[in-house]
Amino acid sequence: MNENNKIITVLGTGYVGVTTSAILSNAGYTVYALDISEDRLNALRSGKSFFYEEGLNPLIKKAVDDKTLIPTSSYEEAVSKSSIIFSCVGTPDNPDGSSNLEYVFGAAKESAKFIQPGSVYVQKSTVPVGTGKEVSKIFKDLDVSYTSNPEFLREGTALFDTLFFDRIVVGGNSQQANNQILEIYKTVEQKRSDISKIAGIIGKEISGEYISTGLDSAELIKVTANAFLALKISFANSIAKLADKTDANVVEVMNAVGADPRIGRAFLNAGRGYGGGCFPKDVSGLIMSAEQNGVAMEIMEAASSVNNEMASYIVNNAKAKIGKELQGKKVAVLGLAFKSGTSDSRKSPGIKIANLLVNEGANVNAYDPEANEEASKDLNGGVTIFKSLNECVKDVDAVFITTDWPEFKEADFSKIADLMNGNLIVDCMNCIQISNVVAANLKYLGVGRK
Numbered sequence: 001m002n003e004n005n006k007i008i009t010v011l012g013t014g015y016v017g018v019t020t021s022a023i024l025s026n027a028g029y030t031v032y033a034l035d036i037s038e039d040r041l042n043a044l045r046s047g048k049s050f051f052y053e054e055g056l057n058p059l060i061k062k063a064v065d066d067k068t069l070i071p072t073s074s075y076e077e078a079v080s081k082s083s084i085i086f087s088c089v090g091t092p093d094n095p096d097g098s099s100n101l102e103y104v105f106g107a108a109k110e111s112a113k114f115i116q117p118g119s120v121y122v123q124k125s126t127v128p129v130g131t132g133k134e135v136s137k138i139f140k141d142l143d144v145s146y147t148s149n150p151e152f153l154r155e156g157t158a159l160f161d162t163l164f165f166d167r168i169v170v171g172g173n174s175q176q177a178n179n180q181i182l183e184i185y186k187t188v189e190q191k192r193s194d195i196s197k198i199a200g201i202i203g204k205e206i207s208g209e210y211i212s213t214g215l216d217s218a219e220l221i222k223v224t225a226n227a228f229l230a231l232k233i234s235f236a237n238s239i240a241k242l243a244d245k246t247d248a249n250v251v252e253v254m255n256a257v258g259a260d261p262r263i264g265r266a267f268l269n270a271g272r273g274y275g276g277g278c279f280p281k282d283v284s285g286l287i288m289s290a291e292q293n294g295v296a297m298e299i300m301e302a303a304s305s306v307n308n309e310m311a312s313y314i315v316n317n318a319k320a321k322i323g324k325e326l327q328g329k330k331v332a333v334l335g336l337a338f339k340s341g342t343s344d345s346r347k348s349p350g351i352k353i354a355n356l357l358v359n360e361g362a363n364v365n366a367y368d369p370e371a372n373e374e375a376s377k378d379l380n381g382g383v384t385i386f387k388s389l390n391e392c393v394k395d396v397d398a399v400f401i402t403t404d405w406p407e408f409k410e411a412d413f414s415k416i417a418d419l420m421n422g423n424l425i426v427d428c429m430n431c432i433q434i435s436n437v438v439a440a441n442l443k444y445l446g447v448g449r450k
């Protein structure tokens with residue numbers, strides 16, 4: 001079959017689903033993007049995504065205009081015409097930390113009603129190891145192959161990561177189906193410079209690895225990768241606490257430690273810890289799935305508890321600097337997205353710090369260049385949201401920088417000093433150049449960084 005004539009359905013228009021749909025529909029495929037949310041579908045129909053991600057809207061607009069991207073809520077319309085179905089539905093966490101697989105099974109059951117023999121059902125949603133074996137039973141008598149194709153994209157660099165991937169993992173029982181999916185990514189690779197031009201992003205020519213595995217391995221690869229990165233962050237944070245008690249500087253330490261290629265410098269940045277829709281959920285999901293298989297995963301429990309304590313560790317250190325009491329103090333929190341480059345504020349450390357500060361009796365101002373709206377629902381009623389950095393820091397005693405947006409890293413600290421009442425800058429991500437703060441006669445407090 002000519003690759004470019006293939007019709008693909010992408011189930012779910014969240015971060016992964018929209019990115020996948022936008023890229024495949026610009027790589028020569030016709031893509032049905034399916035969701036039950038009319039708001040999300042209407043956003044796509046008008047050429048936009050419901051969340052901020054650099055370069056995504058131009059791709060969506062072009063494909064919708066070219067009719068290669070078709071938003072729909074109908075399984076019958078989409079699945080019955082497609083030979084490949086990518087499932088990118090949400091897997092929220094249950095209160096006990098396990099993954100809620102209701103949408104994963106629901107989407108598969110609904111697809112099974114319309115799927116054509118010979119099709120491949122591809123699971124991109126992050127699921128606990130062993131899930132695929134159960135989901136694939138739904139397609140048992142339908143001559144449909146089931147594969148796992150975990151997603152490694154980061155929010156904020158989603159297009160770059162998907163176009164200039166370091167690896168593609170496909171795992172399933174049919175080698176032929178695995179190869180069919182790998183071929184799709186080879187097509188993306190061939191077309192990536194054209195696609196990145198439309199998106200307006202700059203990529204680098206790298207040769208990604210194509211890795212074919214068994215089903216359980218592919219599922220475990222995804223959570224293992226995220227858990228290991230989370231482990232690195234919590235490890236760096238544990239060392240940062242020790243650095244705080246000595247004259248060591250955790251940034252100097254990690255620069256030198258990370259220069260060893262066996263260790264690597266990435267994800268050793270100490271600070272307010274990890275947040276977002278993936279790491280917290282994947283870590284708790286791994287702990288739960290180990291437990292269900294009778295395996296203790298103490299190492300990840302430790303990583304998780306270190307992470308949970310970072311926000312209060314920082315607030316307590318700031319309290320000591322301010323003079324013990326936060327009651328009645330006015331503070332600014334800059335950064336409500338869980339990291340820079342995204343409007344996503346799920347499990348955001350900035351929100352956690354803002355809410356902790358309110359609990360301490362402080363009057364809290366907050367500002368984020370992209371996440372004000374999304375964050376508002378999770379912020380304690382005592383937090384006032386501002387539309388600009390300057391308004392947010394006016395008359396405050398301390399500024400907490402909780403997300404490493406360029407606007408904050410490159411801020412004019414002498415202007416901030418003029419606007420502030422007090423003089424404390426709490427750099428919760430160790431992302432500010434200390435000399436800029438000191439030159440503005442402000443006091444600097446980092447995490448493990450004197």
Ligand code: UDX
Nearest residue numbers: 151152153154155267268269273274275276278338339
């Ligand atoms: C992550 C994985 O990186 C990606 O491969 C996977 O597909 C989804 O989960 P994402 O959640 O978008 O991506 O964000 P990431 O850039 O990994 O950061 C996660 C969190 O860790 C953020 O809150 C970030 O600020 C924090 N972080 C990251 C640190 O605190 N220190 C670091 O050194 C790196």
